Amino acid sequence: MRRRFPPPLRPGDVVAVVAPAGPVEPDRLARGLSRLSSAGFVPETAEGLLAKDGFLAGDDAHRAAQLQWALSLPGARAVMAARGGYGTARLMPLVDWRRASRRPRLFVGYSDVTAILAYLSTRLGIPAIHGPMAAADLALRPDPASFDAFLRLAGGRTSPGEPWGPPCDRLRGGAAEGILSGGCLSVLTSLLGTPFEPDFRGALLFLEDVSEPAYRLDRMLTQWIQAGKLRRIAGILAGRISPVRGETAEGIRRVFAEAGKRLSVPVWCGFPAGHGRTNFPLPFGVRARIDTQGRLFLLESPVAGT
Structure with missing residues (x-):
């Protein structure tokens, strides 16, 4: 697959903000837009960004139109989601992705x-x-x-020789190298069997989630494994997933360690990205390596010309 790198994000660039999932609270949005402006960017919000339709930020057609607008907006260098929640997968068939990808821009969320x-x-x-x-x-x-790490990453100011984020804990195996991919495990699992199912061949697979007991994490990983979709991954990097009441972090670590054993791949855990207290940015779709000391190195930039 030929890759197309979006341009780097610089001060003065437009960042289009959309709500593809849950409804957005106005006060929170205002604070977030202010922070983007303070960093030197020009945030532009989609029309009807504050719409609400039950647990969604407007109906599917409305949210898809927002997304298409942002992905096609002249001058926009990046698209940032306002929040998560639920509903993004419902939009996937409604967006003209090929048209939007002709002039790629950095998507963040x-x-x-x-x-x-x-x-x-x-x-x-x-x-x-x-x-x-x-x-x-x-x-x-x-x-x-x-x-600050996000600004450096989006601006193309990273170095292959520089560890990215804090070291992780080794659960199984040694070093691993692959295309960094992944995200929220429950969302990824919901895409299995759809036209939008991700292709994780050769992936250094980052996985995180929130409010999921150990048995449900295991059930989702088992579905991926039994579907044969993780046969060719390079390794697993788990985020800091907080245990639900009555469970321990060790129980979650065991789930991922056992998944790695079933797949015969290295497993590392504790990278501070996702729903935890810290959300350290990770670039998806670029080569990365984790060494035997648990240090993650980005071997490529997610943006062009760097």
Whole structure:
């Protein structure tokens, strides 16, 4: 698959903000937009961004129109989701992805937006960033180190010789190298058997989730394994998944270690990205390596010309 790298994000560039999933709270959105502006960007919001239709930010046609607008907006260098929740997968058949990919731009988000990140990076060959969302991280839990890392990543200011994020804990095996991919496990699992199912061949697979007991994490991993979709992954990198009440972090670690054993691949855990207290950005669709000391190295930039 030929990859197409979006241009780097620089101060003064337009960032289109969309709501492909759950409804957005106005105060949170305002705080997030202010933070984008303070970083030197020009945020533009989709028309009807604050719409609400039950647990969705407007009906499917409305949200799909927002997404198509953002992916085609002249001058926009990046598209950032306002928040996650639920509903992104419902939009996937309604968007003209081929048209939108003619001039790729950097897509940023996580959680339910995993559906878009996975499709762009594994099916269309367009790198994306598993990172902050305007009315979530940027409004609710400002983390200067993670936001600075996002700015460097989106701007193409990373080095292959520099460890990315803190070291992880080894659960099984040794070093691994592959195309960094993945996201929220429950969202990824919902895509199995659809035209938007991600292709994880050769992947260094990052997985995270929230409010999922160990048995459900195991059930989802088992579905992927028994479907034969993880046979050719290079390794697993698990995020910091908080245990539900009555369970322990060790129980979650065991689930991922056993999945790695079934797949005969290395497993690392504890990378601070996703729904935890820290959401350190990760580029999907680029080569990365984790060494025997648990240090992650980005071997490529997610943006062109760097």
